[in-house]
Amino acid sequence: MKKNTSSNMNTLPINFLENIYAQQKESTLHGKWITYKDIENLFSKYVSKFEVSQIGSSEENRPIHQLKIGNGAKKILLWSQMHGNESTGTRALFDLFNCILNSSESIFTKILEECTLVFIPMLNPDGAQAYTRVNANEVDLNRDAVNRKAKESKLLRSVLEQFNPQFCFNLHDQRTIFSVEGTKNPATISFLAPSEEITRGLTEGRIATMDVIVSMNTMLQNVIPNFVGRYTDEFYPTATGDNFQKLGHNTILIESGHYPDDYDREETRKYTFFSILQGLHHIANSATFIAYEDYFNIPNNDKIFYDIIHRYADSKNDIAYQYVDKIIDGKFVSKLNKVDENSLKFKIGHSEIVFEDKIV
Secondary structure, eight states: OOOOOHHHHTOOOHHHHHHHHHHHOOTTOOSSOOOHHHHTTTGGGGTTTSEEEEEEEOTTOOEEEEEEEEOOSEEEEEEEOSSTTOOHHHHHHHHHHHHHHHOOOHHHHHHHHHEEEEEESOSOHHHHHHTOSSOTTSOOGGGOTTTOOSHHHHHHHHHHHHHOOSEEEEEEEOOTTEEETTSSSBOSEEEEOOOSSTTOOOOHHHHHHHHHHHHHHHHHTTTSTTOEEEOOOOOOTTOHHHHHHHTTOEEEEEEEOOOTTOTTOHHHHHHHHHHHHHHHHHHHHOSOOOOOGGGGGSOBEEEOEEEEEEEETTOSOEEEEEEEEEEETTEEEEEEEEEEEEOOTTOEEEEEEEESSOOO
């Protein structure tokens, strides 16, 4: 198989990405708790350039919107917040919408000439409101691709079948526990080319998905080297990405993770935006998608982190804590929970406090 080197040729310059992001970041969206109320008034500003429509509603009848733009033959479907408490991708999409709306850069013109883009920001507005992974009926939409019990799952599948995209971007957040294997760095961005069946075979579709991921990783290594991981490709028979990949829609999973001192995920938001734009740019400028080999050079995700570790000089038992995010009385609250009490010499705390001895 001839290797395609377009992944390197199509890498966007970091200074361009930094500048366009600073100019176009959607300033009204900030923090991890992003609800439909936060985005509902934003849609009107895009109608001059995008086709904006309500395509359905959630189990609790909150609107679900779609934005469509572009005239190209390469069809790309992107959605965010199918897990309601994973909002980084939603924020990054609105940053991208601003770029498309306001920028005359040739990069965006080329994307719109070559591609037709459909976005569903906030597929699960009920889960977003409650700040939960699941929908109002406690269905995990990312494990509902086969039975499609949820209204939101049926809606996503109907868009997929009507639009028939060549590529999909499935945007998620991952926990702060994840690290980049072989480093002491958090996995700020992780990628996955989902498997189509249990043997995890290298199909034509997975190769194309890997090709786009290679392009995104190549770009990120220029700005956050060694902060990018590869998510496990174990086959999940009911998962959205695995099933869409199996159906012939090359599905790129982006997991937005932790960056040092960035619990609001604002730095991670920027790198998620960089990744999406790099992926679209690469698809728009590539004739073939066969440069997959470097996908396997992306280190695996590991799990070496806790949010806080208390270390005791004269004791073998350190104590690890994790933040748990909840909505209490209508406010977003992060509470610390003790999760481990053991010898934690092979673990790292995002913050560590050293005590002389354990207080009994």
